[in-house]
Amino acid sequence: ELTQWFFKITEYAEELLEKLDSLDWPEKTKHMQKNWIGKSVGANIIFNIKGFEDKIEVFTTRSDTIYGATYLVLAPEHPLLNSIVLPENIDTVKSYVESAKVKTEIERMSVDRTKTGVFTGAYAVNPINKAEIPIWVADYVVSSYGTGAIMAVPSGDERDFEFAKAFNLPIIEVVSIDGKLHGNDECFSNYGISVNSGEYSGKSTENVQQLINAKLDEMGCGGAKIQYKLHDWLISRQRYWGTPIPIIHCSVCGIVPLSIDELPVLLPQDIKLSSTYGDELSPLATSDSYINVKCPKCGEDAKRDADTMDTFVCSSWYYLRYPNAHYDKGPFDPDRLNWLPVDCYIGGAEHATMHLLYARFITKALRDGGHLDFDEPFTKLYHQGTITKDGAKMSKSRGNTVSPDEFIEKYGSDTFRAYLMFMGPFDEGGDWNDQGITGIDRFLKKVWRFCQLPNSEENPSKKDLQLLHQTIQSVSHDLEQMKFNTAISRLMEFINYFSTHESVGRDFKLNMIKMIAPLTPHIAEELWENNGGEASVFLESFPEYEKSLTEEDTMTIAVQINGKLRGSVEVSKQIEKDALLAIVKKNENVEVHLNGKDIIKEIVVPQRLVNFVVK
Ligand SMILES: [Zn+2]
Structure with a gap:
């Protein structure tokens, strides 16, 4: 039992939930945060305990079922438990609590498990119908x-139902699908019509919920409440490596936070890290020079907080320092905040409910402290995939790791880098293959050859131009979508198309170099210089395409005779109807099928097909 610091993340639960909708994040990650925050709309209900001053508070999402509450359950850790147990029940309760301690929460909450429990001897009073x-x-x-206590409604909750069956506790049907009574052979957890519920019987359960909540509120026994699963964030760690907690403990003034000009607090050097191994004590507590200070308020002897902060505290705001890593007048440069928030953040999906939630919270807290003017740290989030070896996750213990050095030595870092991008979709990763890299190696050699071709003096053909603009179009699109593998495929097609050319327009080469620059930066820069490019390719803009040049100017028209496909023709998009029909009729197969028949009707569906109805 340590006294520790918490950050009040629960204060932001609602905003953390609401703002998820505005984020361009993977749905799965948003969903995980939603579940982690775990909002439930319901009511708290305060039960008096017969013969005691103490009260028990429960949270329920179904206050409409309160007439069906036939017993209360306290968790074995509930703080009131010891004070309400009757003397004759103390021994059984004590040994039960001991046995519960060795089980995990997941074990305990499992639906399949046989329910166990013991009676405390005490009774609670239902605030609505006064039942004991x-x-x-x-x-x-x-x-x-929740509160570590529940009102058990066996007729409406599977676990309460089993428990009641096992211990012969009463079951009262309080919700019916149609307002009729159906007995207690099974529990019914849906909404419906209230039954056996005094003045509320016959009303819809949603309505009863409102009425009961209002009544509880009026009686001072609870009322409507929203509850979250999210807990406050325990940040104290008994470790050396962490951010010191800037707090002084003074026997006169109590807890005194350091002022801003006393920050940052630096970790002491005169410390033996192993001195507190196994103790619930921070190593900092053993450094006299660090721990013993004068109270900033009264000047008396005082002590620093010996704990450090959870490492997730640092990773919650480190991005604020990226725009100016050399700033020395504070944690981050306020004049560079206009660079933020982060447009696109790339990181593992395993951070969904810790780092990514904490960073969102700290951003909002700093905003409310007047330090930031944005709400969310990461506008777009992208999870990278994992690269496996022979289908398995790489690990040193398995001995299936791939050393990049070996391949960089042999093929160069650009080739290695491009292969990583090419081996699979970025968000899925892929399986490493020693041979796979040779394909990329060949491709980059072709790029090299292409960019060394003599400059062509002739105007490029329409087809060449079209391919160039189509390639720019799809590569731009793919890079924006982080589809690096398909971007490289498009560049391969482009290069293959020119493999038989003996010369090529200089602008074709420069465009190619600009397109591969984000993928293979070293080769691109070298080729840029070779081709007389100015300064650096990285000072250039990405090439732009002309929409009109990307469009195909021919189309494929299917030809049917009496609804049966008999052939197809490639024609200009601008073709007139009569010219089209003339071309279609000359198609070899179509000609055969039309031979000797009378054409009754010619149907032309623009851009798509021609159908001849014949006899
Ligand atoms: Zn003091």
């Missing part, structure tokens, strides 16, 4: 969610 119901302790209720 027994208070049990059972480990299927955990203290980390």
Whole structure:
């Protein structure tokens, strides 16, 4: 039991949830954050305990079922448990609590598990109908969610139902699909019509919920409440490597935060890291020079907080320093904040509920402190895939790691880099293949040859121009979508097309160099210089395409005779109807099928097909 610091992330639960919709993030990641925050709309209900001053608060999403609450359950860790247990029940409760301690929460909450529990001897009073119901302790209720206590409604909850069956507790049907009674052979967890619920019977359960919540509120026994699974963030760590907590503990003034001009607090050097191994004590506590300070408020002897912060604290704001990493007047340069937020953030999906949630929270907290003017740190998020070897994750223990050095030595870093991009979709990764890199090697050699071709003096053919502009179009699109593998495929097609050319227009070469520059920067820069490019290719803009030049000027028309496909023709997009029909009729196969027949009707579907109805 340590005294530790928390960040109040729960204060931001609603905004963290709401703003997810505005983010261009993978849906799966947003969904994980949503579940992690875990919003439930319901009510808190306060039960009096018969013969005690203490009260038990529960949270429920179904206050409409309160007439069906036939017992209360406390988690074994519930703080009130010891004070309400009757003397004759103490021994059984104690040994039950001990046995629950060795089980994990997941085990305890598992639906399949046989329910266990013991009676405390105490009774709670239902605030709505004044029914006295027994208070049990059972480990299927955990203290980390909600209040650590539940009102059990066996007729409407599967786990309560099983528990009631196992311990012969009453089951009262309170929700019916049609307002009729259906008995207690199974539990019914949906909404419907309230039954056996006093003045509320016959009303829709949604309506009853509102009425009960209002009544609880009026009685001072609870009312409507929103609850989150999200907990406050425990940031204290008993470690040396971390950001010191800038707090002084003074016996006179209590907890005194350091002022801004006393920051940053630096870690001490005179420390033996192993001195507190195995203890729940930070190594910093053993450094006298660090720990013992004067209180900034009263000047008396005081001590620094000996803990450091969770490493996730640092990774929550490090991006703010990127625009000016040399700034020395504070954690980040306020004059460069206009570079932010981060347009596109790339990182592993494993960060979904920790780093990516903490960074969002810290950004909002800094905004509210007047330090930032944006709400979200990362506008677009992209998860990279994993590169495997022989289908398995690379690991040193498995001995299936690939050393880039060996391949860079043999093929160069550009080739290696391009192969990584080419081997699979960026967000899926791919399986490493020693031979696969040779394909990229050949491609880059062809690029090299292409860019060394003599400059052509002639005007490029229409087809050449079209291919160039189509390639620029698809490569731009693919790079923006981070589809590096398909971008490289398009460049391969482009290069292959020119493989038999003996010369090529200089602008074709320069455009090619600009397109490969983001993929193979060293080769691109070299070729840029070879071709008389100015300064650096990286000071150039990415090539732009002309839409009109990308469009194919021919189209394929299918030819049918009596609805059956008999051939197809390639014609100009501008062709007139009569000219089209003339060409179609000269198609060899069509001619055969038309031979000796009378054409009754000629149907032309523009851009698509011609159908002859014949007899
Ligand atoms: Zn003081």
